[in-house]
Each structure stands twice: as structure tokens, then as C-alpha cells.
Amino acid sequence: METARIIPCLDLDQGRVVKGVRYLGLRDAGDPVELARRYSEDGADEIVMLDITASAQGRAATVELLARAAAEVFVPLTIGGGVSSVEDARRLLRAGADKVAVNSAAVARPELIEELAAEFGSQCVVLAIDVRKRAESYEVVTHGGRRPSAREAVSWARTGARLGAGELLVTSMDRDGTEAGYDLALYALLAGAVELPLVASGGVGDLEQLAAGYLRGGADGLLAASIFHYGRYSLREARERLSQLGVPLRSLPPGQSAGEPGWGTVLR
Amino acid sequence: MIAVCDYGIGNLASAEKALLAVGAPARLVRRPEEAAQASGIVLPGVGSFAACARALRNSGFDELCRAAVLEERPLLGICVGMQLLFEASEESPGTAGLGLLGGVVRRLPPGRRRPQMQWNLVTPTRPNGLLATPEWFYFVHSYYAVPERDDDVLARADYGVCLPAVVGRGRLLATQFHPEKSGPAGLWLLARFAESCAAT
Numbered sequence: 001m002e003t004a005r006i007i008p009c010l011d012l013d014q015g016r017v018v019k020g021v022r023y024l025g026l027r028d029a030g031d032p033v034e035l036a037r038r039y040s041e042d043g044a045d046e047i048v049m050l051d052i053t054a055s056a057q058g059r060a061a062t063v064e065l066l067a068r069a070a071a072e073v074f075v076p077l078t079i080g081g082g083v084s085s086v087e088d089a090r091r092l093l094r095a096g097a098d099k100v101a102v103n104s105a106a107v108a109r110p111e112l113i114e115e116l117a118a119e120f121g122s123q124c125v126v127l128a129i130d131v132r133k134r135a136e137s138y139e140v141v142t143h144g145g146r147r148p149s150a151r152e153a154v155s156w157a158r159t160g161a162r163l164g165a166g167e168l169l170v171t172s173m174d175r176d177g178t179e180a181g182y183d184l185a186l187y188a189l190l191a192g193a194v195e196l197p198l199v200a201s202g203g204v205g206d207l208e209q210l211a212a213g214y215l216r217g218g219a220d221g222l223l224a225a226s227i228f229h230y231g232r233y234s235l236r237e238a239r240e241r242l243s244q245l246g247v248p249l250r251s252l253p254p255g256q257s258a259g260e261p262g263w264g265t266v267l268r
Numbered sequence: 269m270i271a272v273c274d275y276g277i278g279n280l281a282s283a284e285k286a287l288l289a290v291g292a293p294a295r296l297v298r299r300p301e302e303a304a305q306a307s308g309i310v311l312p313g314v315g316s317f318a319a320c321a322r323a324l325r326n327s328g329f330d331e332l333c334r335a336a337v338l339e340e341r342p343l344l345g346i347c348v349g350m351q352l353l354f355e356a357s358e359e360s361p362g363t364a365g366l367g368l369l370g371g372v373v374r375r376l377p378p379g380r381r382r383p384q385m386q387w388n389l390v391t392p393t394r395p396n397g398l399l400a401t402p403e404w405f406y407f408v409h410s411y412y413a414v415p416e417r418d419d420d421v422l423a424r425a426d427y428g429v430c431l432p433a434v435v436g437r438g439r440l441l442a443t444q445f446h447p448e449k450s451g452p453a454g455l456w457l458l459a460r461f462a463e464s465c466a467a468t
Binding site: 250 | 277281282285289382383388404410426427448451452454455
């Protein structure tokens, strides 16, 4: 059957999880290792970790911290931030990533997607796209929203798919951190244009909005950050509510859904 | 010791990590000789069929897998590691698989998102050592195995097609999904495989 995926996202800056609004005004949201463990145990379908200042500072993501967090995670883990070469990606995969997200460097040099797919397989390559709404279309922005590009979102998504990306992670910069809900029109547009798995990101403030990403936007990956970090909803509450709203999700094994302490801990 | 074959492709650390988490004595091995005394063998695989098949041959791990099956040592293929057990794949025409199981690997039909990148419900169809009841596991793949013999299919999942999710014969077992990324259900499955290795 087809199921949607609930994906908590950890934006990292200087060793901490942070969250801003439209990529600015970053506020501390906790310890990455602690949050990664909690989300993995509580029923996240996947976890995304992005070193959000890496590209702007011209460096690759901090591997050591990511490795410590990855050790706590037994669901698929996507890591991104400043990846601009096959070697950068290899370091992240060795640190425990299952998938690597590329963004700014792929816009500058699209062949990077091809190189990564050839080396590690498409299933490893997530094309992360940050967009800003313009009058008639969606403009791709890079470097954590600091730089505009000449690219338009739908054609860039198609190009990425052709070059071998295995998944799209599309963030609406206008909605990021605003709690105004996903930009559903954006995802409906992309879901119709590309066959790849599609992760919606940016703007979720409540569980109805999270569900709408699948029900109305047609995205199969539903990414959110603040609603989980600050404890407004637990992963379990999210799963229950989304199921009620008609979003198909995997059911958690008994015990995990009954709120017992982490399985990872029990098995260790 | 359970040997996790590291034949030079992708992220194999997560299979080792998950086995260690359930208390299994797993170790990444870079040369087949290091697996000579292993009580069980795990053959992971990510990337393209051709790239994996080539790397498997160049590293000599193909012979290790063949020998393991002859000696009836437990062997667990994962994802492309499962596909490699078959004869060939539509993904890489002209590249031979190990041919330990009869059948070929085909592309998922259109109509659903490709790759399948999600949790799917896996239902056992024959008694097997890995899975007794339906469970959810994480899949990432665009191709799926079509075994010649129906008896080789041990569990199925539905994704537009009815796809074999666990296959095997005797102590040769394989999953199309990733148990090492499938939370507690996956860890349980790996623990069962580890038990079968310990019983050897």
C-alpha cells in the first residue's frame, strides 16, 4: 500500500538544533542527539538533519555531531548542508546518513546530482530545493535563502529527476517558521510534474496543516520542525490525528504506540 | 561472528550498527577471508545492480556467498543484496547476478511514485525464520525480484504489484526492505537472523 511519511527536521547551527522564521532569527530548540533519539523512538518515519549555515559559511556539514546523532537513529536519516562533492557525501554516509541532501551546490553545478547518483545510487540523493514565490512562479533560492538563482522550481525539479535524484525535499521559504501551513499549490504543482517521492516542508503550525500536505498537496513526505521541537505535539499524537484525518500511515508496533520507553534502549 | 560484507559500495555501517544494537556479534569485513569463520553472512547493497554486481565480483565476495549457500551457512541479503541473488535485472541488461535463486529483477510499474520510498506492510506467505506476522518495514527501490519458483517467496507487500518482500530457500534469506532502518520491527527481524546464526 501507499503510506505517507512524517518527518521531523532538525536544523543545526553550531552544534544545536535551531529554528527561525523565513530562515532568520534562529532560536535554540535543543540538543540534536537527544532530539534525534526521541523522534526515532517515538515513531518518526524518517528524520532529516540539515546543517543550515554550512553553505553560507562555505564548509561541509559537521560530521562528528551528525555521527553521534545517527548512532541513536534506527529509521532512515537524511543529512544535508554544504554538500558540494562526492567526497562530502561519502563523509556523511560514513557518519551514518542513509541519504544525502544537496541544495546550493547542485544549483551551481547540476552535474553533482549525476555524480552522486552514479557513485551511491539515486536512492541516496535527495534534491533539496528552497523556493520563494514570485508573481507567476516559484524562484529557487540558495545558501540558506540568502541568494536568488535564475532557476524556476518545477523545471529544476524535472532536471533534478532526470539527472538521477531519488527524492525531492521542497521548502517554501515564505512559509518557513510562520505556522501558516504548507504552500499546498506548490506541492500540487510538483506532485503532478515529477514521479519522485516528494517531501513538503515549510510552515506547519498544526496537525491539520500537516495532513493537508498529503491530502491536498499530494506530497508523500510531511516534514515539520517547530511543532515537534517545542513539544506542542508528540509524534504519537501526530500519527493518531493524521490517521483520523484519512492520511495512510504505518502502524507502530505494539508497545511503541502504547508509549513504552524507547525500544532502542530495551534492545541494547 | 556475523560478517557484514563491505565490498566497497554505499552505506553499510547501518546494517552493522543495527545488528550490534540487538546484541549480535556483527563485524564489517572488507575481505572474504575475514568471513571464513563467520557463523552468518549479511549481504547489503545500495545503488545500481551493475555497480553492486561488479563490486561483488571484484572483491571476491561473490564466491563467499556461493560457498555459504553450499555449506548451508545462514546468509541474509538486503535490498540490492537480495536482487543480486537472482540471475539478472532489467536495470542492468547484460550483467549477471549470483543466480543462487532462479528468476529476474524487474522495474516497478508506472502509476506509483518511483522509487518506492516508504514504509509498507509485509505479510508472510510461507512459514519462515524471519517474520511470523504482518509488520511494517521501510523500502527504497525501483526494481523488484520475480522469483521463478513461488516457493521462494516467503512474504509479500503491495505496491501496484504484489511484490516479493522476503525471499529465500533453506538458510538463504533476503529482504527487499531495509530491516536496519525499520525501527523495532527491523531490529526484531535482525535478532531472529542472528539467533539462527548462533544456532549453527
